[in-house]
Amino acid sequence: MHPGPKLPSPWVTRFLSGTRAGGTMLDVACGSGRHLRHGLDQGLVVTGIDRDLSDAEDLGERGDVALIEADLETGRPFPLRDLRFDAVVVTHYLWRPILPDIVGCVAEDGVFIYETFALGHHREGRPMRPDFLLKPNELLEVALPRLVVIAYEQGELPGDDAHAGHARVVQRIAACGPKHRWAGDSPFVFADDRPVSEAREPPADRETHVTP
Numbered sequence: 001m002h003p004g005p006k007l008p009s010p011w012v013t014r015f016l017s018g019t020r021a022g023g024t025m026l027d028v029a030c031g032s033g034r035h036l037r038h039g040l041d042q043g044l045v046v047t048g049i050d051r052d053l054s055d056a057e058d059l060g061e062r063g064d065v066a067l068i069e070a071d072l073e074t075g076r077p078f079p080l081r082d083l084r085f086d087a088v089v090v091t092h093y094l095w096r097p098i099l100p101d102i103v104g105c106v107a108e109d110g111v112f113i114y115e116t117f118a119l120g121h122h123r124e125g126r127p128m129r130p131d132f133l134l135k136p137n138e139l140l141e142v143a144l145p146r147l148v149v150i151a152y153e154q155g156e157l158p159g160d161d162a163h164a165g166h167a168r169v170v171q172r173i174a175a176c177g178p179k180h181r182w183a184g185d186s187p188f189v190f191a192d193d194r195p196v197s198e199a200r201e202p203p204a205d206r207e208t209h210v211t212p
Helices: 010-016 034-041 096-104 138-143 196-200
Strands: 024-028 045-050 065-069 085-091 106-117 148-157 168-176
Touching (some): 010 168, 024 034, 034 045, 034 085, 085 096, 096 106, 096 138, 138 148
Parallel strands (some): 024 045, 024 085, 045 065, 085 106
Antiparallel strands (some): 106 168, 148 168
């Protein structure tokens, strides 16, 4: 069983929009299939791989879903290393030996979306071992130079019932292949580039006028 978040990660939903219509998506360590389900809602053909697929087995009868049961931590090469996908998604999972193969699965016009726990998370809960916590800039080093980095963040996220029950220290990246439109003349459009303090608070000299 895969107890965990109920809704897809906002980081994933934000950047999965860059996948071409009707494209293919790979979810590594897919767990309960929350991102597979979101991909299906977006009209994608999805592939999920994990050592336990019991919480995603309801998707197995669909023609636009492939579920692969495999232990990714045996020392063998990544089973799908020779395939290319329009989107590759990884969340809450880290096994460093297969990282180069996972990046290699991103098509030249595909997107790469990764979000998992980082150093400092041990104060919040599991995982606590450094083996399962990303080092500073580690995802940048994994993605470059093959991919074009669109967004990268490292920091603490507050907990909530839908996405996580407690605060998390995470590192996350969104990148794309060199032939993706975001790497060319149609860049990703960021919704708001104001600092958080400015986005949440009005300027100090702004007056509020109340009409009687």
